[in-house]
Amino acid sequence: MGFPNHGALVNARLLSEGASVRYLPGRVLHHGTDELVGLLERTGRAMQRRFALRLTVGDLSARGGGLVGRHRSHQSGRDADLAFFMRTAATRGPGRPVEPDDYKVFDRNGRSLDGQHVFDLARNWALVQTLLTDRLVRVERLFVSTPLRALLLNHARSVNASPAIINLAANTLVQPARVSPHDNHFHVRIVCPQGDRRCLTGVWQPAPRRRVMPRRRPSRAPTGFGGPRRSNAR
Numbered sequence: 001m002g003f004p005n006h007g008a009l010v011n012a013r014l015l016s017e018g019a020s021v022r023y024l025p026g027r028v029l030h031h032g033t034d035e036l037v038g039l040l041e042r043t044g045r046a047m048q049r050r051f052a053l054r055l056t057v058g059d060l061s062a063r064g065g066g067l068v069g070r071h072r073s074h075q076s077g078r079d080a081d082l083a084f085f086m087r088t089a090a091t092r093g094p095g096r097p098v099e100p101d102d103y104k105v106f107d108r109n110g111r112s113l114d115g116q117h118v119f120d121l122a123r124n125w126a127l128v129q130t131l132l133t134d135r136l137v138r139v140e141r142l143f144v145s146t147p148l149r150a151l152l153l154n155h156a157r158s159v160n161a162s163p164a165i166i167n168l169a170a171n172t173l174v175q176p177a178r179v180s181p182h183d184n185h186f187h188v189r190i191v192c193p194q195g196d197r198r199c200l201t202g203v204w205q206p207a208p209r210r211r212v213m214p215r216r217r218p219s220r221a222p223t224g225f226g227g228p229r230r231s232n233a234r
């Protein structure tokens, strides 16, 4: 119901941990709409089949939705945070895939800031592709930092991904404005599920605050910032 940043969740479904999905330690919000949870389950299974790795999932929504902890969105069951796939930074060879225990920030070259890990381009691209080609659910946005977006799209071209999927990814991957750049995780938002008529597209904008004009107090001499000038202007 409502917007991702001003909404609620009814008939929530719990995303369970299992053979193909694991929770990022410390994250406790694991409810979403049927559609979101189904998408993550299918995506986890696909990644498990292909790479023998689990999908590491951070926060979805609270069971009833609404404003939670560190998020502005994640209120209506359509948002989920996903950890990047990463490998150990090895001096020789590709490094070992690891299941992350926290989000790690990656720079424009796909190296973690602490130098210990590299952004696993092949697996992260496979993740993007799997999410965007789900047979049941359409992804509205996949938030990620602009440099990592560029790495992913370059990788997609280098492995001759189809122009259609590259286009779709280019239009869906985006660094969000005015919030953290998402250089340490993906944030997936699905479109309003069909039939959920109270689900609203876009984001909620609070009404602009009315400017309160200070009352004149003729009995007192204007003091302080802006006082005299304002009274002259009137």
Ligand SMILES: [Zn+2]
Pocket (backbone or CB within 6 Å): 071, 074, 079, 080, 081, 187
């Ligand atoms: Zn998020």
